[in-house]
Amino acid sequence: MTDSTAPPDDVWTVQRILQWTTDFLKQKQVESPRLEAELLLAHARDCPRIRLYTDLLNPLTDDERTRMRGFVKRRANREPLAYITGHKEFFGREFAVGQGVLIPRPETETLVDVCLEHIPTGQPASVCEVGFGSGCIAITLAKQRPQLQMTATDISPRAMDIATANAKTHDVESQVKLLAGDGFEPLGGTTTEQFEGIVSNPPYIREDELAGLEPEVAEHEPREALVSGEDGLLLTRRLITEAVSLLKPGGWMILELDPAQCDTVADIFGAAGFFNTRIYKDLSGLNRIVRASLPKGS
Numbered sequence: 061m062t063d064s065t066a067p068p069d070d071v072w073t074v075q076r077i078l079q080w081t082t083d084f085l086k087q088k089q090v091e092s093p094r095l096e097a098e099l100l101l102a103h104a105r106d107c108p109r110i111r112l113y114t115d116l117l118n119p120l121t122d123d124e125r126t127r128m129r130g131f132v133k134r135r136a137n138r139e140p141l142a143y144i145t146g147h148k149e150f151f152g153r154e155f156a157v158g159q160g161v162l163i164p165r166p167e168t169e170t171l172v173d174v175c176l177e178h179i180p181t182g183q184p185a186s187v188c189e190v191g192f193g194s195g196c197i198a199i200t201l202a203k204q205r206p207q208l209q210m211t212a213t214d215i216s217p218r219a220m221d222i223a224t225a226n227a228k229t230h231d232v233e234s235q236v237k238l239l240a241g242d243g244f245e246p247l248g249g250t251t252t253e254q255f256e257g258i259v260s261n262p263p264y265i266r267e268d269e270l271a272g273l274e275p276e277v278a279e280h281e282p283r284e285a286l287v288s289g290e291d292g293l294l295l296t297r298r299l300i301t302e303a304v305s306l307l308k309p310g311g312w313m314i315l316e317l318d319p320a321q322c323d324t325v326a327d328i329f330g331a332a333g334f335f336n337t338r339i340y341k342d343l344s345g346l347n348r349i350v351r352a353s354l355p356k357g358s
């Protein structure tokens with residue numbers, strides 16, 4: 061590029077706005093500021109990220125600049141990127157997300173992998189999830205196992221809206237029944253022995269832990285998706301106890317937890333009558349998932 065083809069310094073080209081945003085987000089202690097600047101600008105211009113590199117010297121339109129200014133302000137306030145772009149990839153698929161619903165995490169892909177090991181291909185099965193959030197677990201399991209019927213509950217009305225939209229986008233509405241309410245309550249009181257498996261990524265953060273988390277989580281993600289009592293296990297204890305009467309003999313329960321909770325939860329499973337307990341590690345090598353089964357003859 062020669063000087064004669066360079067845009068004047070006061071023109072907001074793609075290149076210039078990327079540099080400015082990267083520096084600004086770095087000052088605000090955002091991790092991966094360059095990557096996030098690119099993702100925000102691609103979102104503001106409604107184009108694929110790669111396109112920014114062919115357009116580096118192009119000026120932004122007024123509309124694009126206004127949108128970008130709004131996005132950068134939100135991100136500098138440590139709102140999660142996925143809330144600004146409105147989507148997050150999970151298990152190779154895009155899920156809509158927004159304020160009021162937990163952003164799917166990579167650890168939860170390990171939870172899905174462990175569930176898939178327990179759901180045979182090519183035969184019908186029925187699995188329940190408590191706390192569907194964006195719907196990423198129930199919908200992914202349904203996509204990966206076309207004969208699976210999922211019944212999933214969540215206490216959050218916002219989660220219901222978003223998961224309903226995601227189930228439609230991924231075309232699994234006939235396989236995924238979404239119910240609003242607390243724990244297993246929406247299933248109805250008299251329901252027994254109906255599921256081969258139960259899965260949950262429940263809220264598991266301790267009440268005193270929340271304030272110390274990254275602002276993206278502590279200040280923007282929904283409290284009911286994160287915190288569960290003084291030791292983080294309030295909902296988990298209840299789900300394990302109640303799961304016993306909902307599972308078929310030999311049925312399994314698979315939970316995502318904090319690494320420090322896995323041994324305690326293995327004991328809670330044992331006390332409730334489960335056996336065959338196993339702890340799985342996530343991709344960072346941390347204990348993350350606990351699986352336990354009911355005896356075949358129970």
Ligand SMILES: C[S@@+](CC[C@H](N)C(=O)[O-])C[C@H]1O[C@@H](n2cnc3c(N)ncnc32)[C@H](O)[C@@H]1O
Nearest residue numbers: 164191192193214215216242243261262263285
């Ligand atoms: C950690 S998030 C998991 C969301 C999603 N399954 C995922 O893995 O990304 C926990 C979810 O449980 C829901 N939840 C919290 N308490 C609940 C309860 N008592 N009954 C049903 N759902 C509950 C929250 O609204 C939230 O969507």
